Amino acid sequence: MTEPVGPADRGATVVADRVVAKIAAQAAREAVGTLPEDGRAPHASVTVRQGAARVRVSLDLPYPTPIGDRCAAVRQRVAERVRTLAGMTVPEVSVLVERLHSPYTRGTVGRRTR
Incomplete structure (x- = not known):
């Protein structure tokens, strides 16, 4: 019978930056809810250092909307x-x-229509 391997000897799990970015983008989609009809899905970029992730999310929102509240919900x-x-x-x-x-x-962004 072999001896159990201790936690320090098992190795480490590393989550790639692109995986964390996909998690962040999906979470932003969940927080935004319904996307504007002609809007793009949220996109995220991530920098990971020493187990900490700094995340940047780009997204489109419907107008009118409480922008500050929506952004706070996305961050959370x-x-x-x-x-x-x-x-x-x-x-x-x-x-x-x-x-x-x-x-x-x-369909009228950048032009005036009568």
């Missing part, structure tokens, strides 16, 4: 999911709103 959900699924601390989640989409201006 992303930090929670990355912490839970990847086992990393998340000291920073930056949210960049790329575009606001209004059903009243669809």
